Amino acid sequence: MADIAILGSGGFGLSLAVMCSNAGHTVTVWSKFQDEIDTIKRTGELKAKLPGVKLPEKVALTTDISCVKGKDLIIMGIPTSFCRDVCERAAKYADGRSIVVNTAKGLEAGSLKTMSQVMEETFPNNRYAILTGPSHAEELARGIPTTIVVASPDREVSYYVQNTLTNRTFRIYVNDDVLGCELGGSLKNIIALAAGVSDGLGMGDNTKAALMTRGIREISVLGAALGAKTETFAGLSGIGDLIVTCCSMHSRNRRAGILIGQGVSPEEAVERVGTVEGYACTRNAYKLAKKMGIEMPITEQLYKVLFEGGKAINAISALMDRPSKNETESDFLGQK
Template identity: 55%
Template sequence: MAKLFILGAGGFGTALAVMSQANGHEVTMWSYREDEAAQLRTDRENRRLLPGVKIPEEIAIVTDFAALGEAELVLIAVPSSAVRSVSAQLHGRLALGAVAVCVSKGFEPETLKRMDEVIAEELPENPCVILSGPSHAEEVAKGIPTTVVAACRDLDMAERVQMTLSGDTFRIYVTDDVIGAELGGALKNVIALAAGALDGLGLGDNTKAALMTRGLTEIARLGVACGARTETFGGLSGMGDLIVTCTSMHSRNRRCGILVGQGLSGAEAVKQVGMTVEGYTNTKNAYEMGRRLGVEMPITNEVYKVLYEGKDIRQAIADLMGRPRRHESEYTWLQEGNLSR
């Protein structure tokens, strides 16, 4: 049994708490809002995000950090925009041997830093492990078999998380490619939003298959430029997460995209979804990263223009279909010097 402290009482934070308690761990779940914590303590259910999933009485629900110093694993499950501020509050409160496990997917606004970079700056004395992969909270909480990857440059730390959090319905692989795991998990939200838009337009399976395949190539291209390994994007944090997010109605990004395809602006669609839609901000971040690094990202660029510049989505599709002909092999094409074209 391990002592876990989970920062964030949203859907995934709650799911991790329920799963970990069922696996025999001592779990404390933290919310920054007293009204939210009080509601969860009273109802023992996250009615808005995980209706029907009971939160066991054994899970403590708090708004303070009193139990933090005893935690062996601290799971950070807040929106990516809040990771720095939350991590800063942990400084000096964690045991030296405690591992920060981040499940947030995205980049810090303005700096475009990955979550592991942000956490390392705020918690330099504690190792950080990234947990990523196809893992909708609704299914994790219900014990539906799920497989993810734990990423850390120190594989001993990744394996520690693997041993602690793995269970009968939650299988964890490990990797030392932190950059690949992070970029795959963040950038798939951009493609999932686009996939939803195709559904909103009423387009077919052929179109979505093409989007997902070429989208994964685009994600890998940017990832490699950032220092990731190509093969990581064929794994759970790349292809696996892309598939589930592009095809499931559990995905807020896909649901947001459907609304965009039906005619709403990006901002209006996010407002109607009513919850965090990481793909909306990640589109802007990915667009800027591609621009800074000189990496060709045609799908991301068109999604950005639709969401932030009001471009007609059908024209965006037509422009993608009308691009110059090229090799499918990324290796062949890059060998011809086309990285920034």
Template identity: 55%
Template sequence: MAKVMVLGAGGFGISLALMCHRYGHEVTVWSHREEEVIRLREEREQKKLLPGVKIPQEIVFTATLEPAKYSDLIIMAVPSFAVRQTAHRLKEHIGTNSIIVCVAKGLEADTFLDFSTVISQEIPDHPNVVLSGPSHAEEVSRGEATTVTVASKDRAAAHQVQDWLMNPDFRVYVNDDLVGVELGGALKNIIAVAAGIADGVGLGDNAKAALMTRGITEIARLGVAMGGHQETFAGLSGIGDLVVTCTSMHSRNRRFGILVGQGVPVQQALEQVGMVVEGYSCTKVAHDLAEKMGVEMPITSQTYQVLYEGKSPKDAVRDLMGRPKKKEIEHTWVV
């Protein structure tokens, strides 16, 4: 049994807290909002994000980071924009032997840094691990079969996290390609937004399949350019996460895209989804990074133009379909 502290009381944070409690760990959940802590203590349910899923009394809620001092495992389940500031606050409280696991998926705006690097900059003396893969909170919270991968510069830490988190409902693999795992989990959100836009416009299954397939191609293209291994993008944090995020209505990125494809203004669509849409912010970061590195990402580029420049989704489809002739197989393609 481990002492686990989950930072973030959103859907995925609560689902991981429930999973850890279900298999014998001592769990504390932190939120920076005192009112949220009080509500969760009283209602024992994350009604907005996980309605109907009851939270056992044994799971403790707190608005202080003090319990981190005594925690074996600290799961950082905060939105991508809050990773650095949360890590900065955490470093004053973290215990000597604690391992950090980040489940946020994205890249830091302006710096283009992955979150493992961000956390290492803020808390340099502690191993940190990233967890990624097809893992909707709604299903994890109910104990439905889920498989993910973990990666770290510290292999022993990754294996320790695998030992702590793996159970009959939650299978955990270890992957040594930290860059690939992080980028696959981050960039698939962009393709999920694009897939939602395609659904909203009314495109069929043929277009959706092509979008996902060519989407993983450009994810791998940027990922390899950043130092990732191409085979990683054929794995859980690549194709696995891409498939579930592009096809499920659990996906806020897809739901957001559907609204945009139906003609709802971008800001209004964000408000209607009612929670952080990581694919929206990641689209701009990835677009700027691809331009900086000279990497061709046509789906990301067209999605950026729709979300940030007001381009019509139908015009974006037309421009994607009308691109110059290409060979399908590239040297960075997934094998």
């Protein structure tokens, strides 16, 4: 059994705490918010983030980030926008033997770096891994069978995380493509937002299927240009995560998209729903695609809706009116 620190008391952090504790691990949850810790201690749950799920009494709760000292695993359950700050604070106390595991799905604003790149910079003395894949906190915490992927530059680390955290309701596969796994988990949030907009507009299953299928295509194209393996996007961190995020009402990205499709401003939609990783990721991916010279039409149209005042219905028309192409973006003579 492992001694685990989970940084972040949001829905996913708490769901991991429940799962790890029930599997017999020693778990400490850290939050920067004293009121959240007090609420959990008083009620046994955090209704605002994970309603109806009781945290095991043996899980320790703290606002002291030095709790990471001496842990086997330090699991980051922090939204992308706050990840670097929390990593820098935790790194001051982390032992070199601790393995740092990130679960955030997004790109860092400004630098456009992945979270593993952020961890490399903030935890220079620690080995790291990422956990990603189709895993709604609401289901994970309730013991509903969940399968995800672990990726690390060090396969020994991947196997350790796999063997340590896998249990009868939580199955982990190993993938060596860290970049591909991160991009799949991050960029699918953009497509889920777009799928939600489609739902909010009253479009049908045909439209959503098209968005999802062409969405994984443009994710793959950008990923390949950056050095990821295209086959990764056919796995759990690609299609798997895309399906669950585009189709479930657990998905904050989809819920925010529905509101936007119904006429709510993007800013208000995000405020109503809470953390919507796809919102910032759309801006970051749009900038990255422009920098790389990669065409990402769904991302581009969503960017116009979110940040340039574009109308959602016009975005659908713009996508449908694009020049005709072959599905593989090549002509029948094999020419681009």
